Amino acid sequence: MTNEKPAKFCSDCGNPRGDEPVCSKCGSGNITINPLPASCVGKTGKIGVVIEGDSPDGFGRQVEFSTPQGGSSNSTIDGSGVMDCSINGPINIGRPNESRVLKTLKSKLNKIGIVTESVPAEDARGEDSALIIEGQRIVVQMVTVPHDSSFWATQRRDGVVISETREYAIEILSGSIAKKSHIPPDQRSSTILVLDVSAIGAIVESSIMESVRTLNNKMFEELKFYAIWVVGPTASSTQRLWPRPDGE
Numbered sequence: 001m002t003n004e005k006p007a008k009f010c011s012d013c014g015n016p017r018g019d020e021p022v023c024s025k026c027g028s029g030n031i032t033i034n035p036l037p038a039s040c041v042g043k044t045g046k047i048g049v050v051i052e053g054d055s056p057d058g059f060g061r062q063v064e065f066s067t068p069q070g071g072s073s074n075s076t077i078d079g080s081g082v083m084d085c086s087i088n089g090p091i092n093i094g095r096p097n098e099s100r101v102l103k104t105l106k107s108k109l110n111k112i113g114i115v116t117e118s119v120p121a122e123d124a125r126g127e128d129s130a131l132i133i134e135g136q137r138i139v140v141q142m143v144t145v146p147h148d149s150s151f152w153a154t155q156r157r158d159g160v161v162i163s164e165t166r167e168y169a170i171e172i173l174s175g176s177i178a179k180k181s182h183i184p185p186d187q188r189s190s191t192i193l194v195l196d197v198s199a200i201g202a203i204v205e206s207s208i209m210e211s212v213r214t215l216n217n218k219m220f221e222e223l224k225f226y227a228i229w230v231v232g233p234t235a236s237s238t239q240r241l242w243p244r245p246d247g248e
């Protein structure tokens with residue numbers, strides 16, 4: 001396995017990638033490399049580029065992200081479930097990140113064959129974004145993970161380093177969903193709830209996603225959102241929590 005050439009593809013559309021700076025098909029600069037070669041770990045090289053793939057132990061996930069403003073994020077979930085993240089410098093979270101999160105969600109939906117069209121959101125009604133999917137108007141509501149303003153105040157001031165277990169990852173995802181349960185039931189059925197995990201992209205590691213689905217299955221069925229998605233920095237780091245995906 002270690003002698004195999006890494007599989008390199010566009011993180012946003014899946015197009016095979018060589019050494020060209022951007023994807024020839026969609027123009028994205030984001031690359032997924034499996035397995036992530038050791039030479040890539042710890043330096044992204046290019047500004048505004050995401051490098052993602054297996055964690056160094058080969059059993060988890062690693063996502064590195066650098067912004068044009070000089071911010072950076074490096075998150076790893078290893079095979080034993082240890083979660084390490086460092087998030088430094090200026091990074092967009094919350095509202096300034098919403099258009100990028102929506103673009104990433106739309107490219108993921110497109111990849112799995114769901115056609116979307118953006119339509120104006122109604123700010124006055126608290127809508128973050130809106131899409132037409134299969135003829136239906138679907139509101140997109142976003143919540144940043146972790147959903148804790150003191151976490152982000154510390155990040156802005158000093159940067160943050162997280163060294164935690166997978167239980168922490170599961171808790172911050174589940175907690176962010178519970179925070180949005182105040183959306184009235186009649187609106188939830190036409191709302192996609194998006195958990196923005198841009199800054200901690202490795203959290204979409206498959207065993208963590210599966211645990212969040214299993215532990216919250218009852219809550220998801222009661223909430224009856226149109227869908228719940230976890231959106232990382234690229235379409236490859238974007239996973240659906242509910243309805244439970246089958247093999248996509």
Ligand SMILES: [Zn+2]
Pocket residue numbers: 010011012013014015023024025026027028
């Ligand atoms: Zn592409």
